[in-house]
Amino acid sequence: MILEKKKIFNDFAASKGLRSTRQRDIILDIFLSTHQHVSVEELYLKIKASNPGIGHATVYRTLKLFSEAGLAREILLHDGQTRYEHVVAGEHHDHLVCTGCNSIIEFEDETIENLQKDIAARHGFLIKNHKLEIYGLCAACRQ
Amino acid sequence: MILEKKKIFNDFAASKGLRSTRQRDIILDIFLSTHQHVSVEELYLKIKASNPGIGHATVYRTLKLFSEAGLAREILLHDGQTRYEHVVAGEHHDHLVCTGCNSIIEFEDETIENLQKDIAARHGFLIKNHKLEIYGLCAACRQ
DNA sequence: CATGCTTTTGACATTCATTTTCAGTTATTT
DNA sequence: AAATAACTGAAAATGAATGTCAAAAGCATG
Ligand SMILES: [Mn+2]
Ligand SMILES: [Mn+2]
Ligand SMILES: [Zn+2]
Ligand SMILES: [Zn+2]
Helix, strand or coil, rough: CCHHHHHHHHHHHHHHCCCCCCCHHHHHHHHCCCCCCEEEHHHHHHHHCCCCCCCHHHHHHHHHHHHHHCCCEEEECCCCCEEECCCCCCCEEEEEEEECCCCEECCCCCHEEEHHHHHHHHHHEEEEEEEEEEEEECCHHCC | CCHHHHHHHHHHHHHHCCCCCCCHHHHHHHHHHHCCEEHHHHHHHHHHHHCCCCCCHHHHHHHHHHHHHHCCCEEEECCCCCEEEEECCCCCEEEEEEECCCCEEECCCCHHHHHHHHHHHHHHHHHHHEEEEEEECCCCCCC
8 A cells, every 4th residue: 555655656756757865755654654634734743753854845845746646635624724635546535624623524425526527517617626625513513 | 786785784784883984885885896706806906996095904804794794705716815706695606617717617506515415414514614616627728 | 063982994014834046965867 | 976957955935814003083972
């Protein structure tokens, strides 16, 4: 799984003529060790703990590369911080975002996905990606 | 229509003990004269053209009030600028956003809305609001 | 309509996430 | 090893949005 992801990135890097660097290896390792929906700052702090030398800019730049490589997906919720989540090949999901405790519940709904395709088709629109976020209170926070 | 919206705002202002000011009147007039999805900066520039005195902060503050009053809805697309659109009572729609020409197509789909409610219910989640944005290329930009 | 109290305003400073810059470092090719 | 090009990180810059605060304006009261 992790090796597979590293291979995906290496192949992407090779195809783009990118160099293999210590920083990219470290950032990838640490990104792969995180759970869903890490903010750049969270990741940066985690990286800095073991590798004090690595700078903000490099983390930002590298996460964008992961995103291009198809390893990561950028998520923009409503708190002004960009988050990244792991991409699982062939899978897609959307989010229920709790504004009480900031937790995120993932869901998939094929019918919604298909309806989106229908709507786009009806307008001659070519879908690149989409975001469906439902904001509210999770079961725990409703009490 | 416009008078009705002004009344909604006046009632809201009254209920909140807000004062009636020249600036709020002007900003409301100009907001009501715009079409969908104006960015704060666009609106600010339009306002400044006829009323050079009005400041950025006031425009930001006032748009938030319109939003609270139920006249306007905040929209956060992927360009880092907050936009506002007109709220039509009892109506809701989502957006197809063209990344080629920045145009926005609105759509409504009751089935999607209901499926969202089902999903939320299944997770014991209380919906406050949601956003569904489909990014891609409009018919014109696909050519 | 003068007074006094409270809200509002706007210039300016500040914040905060992200991006840019650029000189020094490092990876890769020869 | 030298040449070349990409990469890095510190610091500065950016840009949207918010906070500050003294002056201005709205509103209630006598
Ligand atoms: Mn997710
Ligand atoms: Mn709209
Ligand atoms: Zn919660
Ligand atoms: Zn277009």
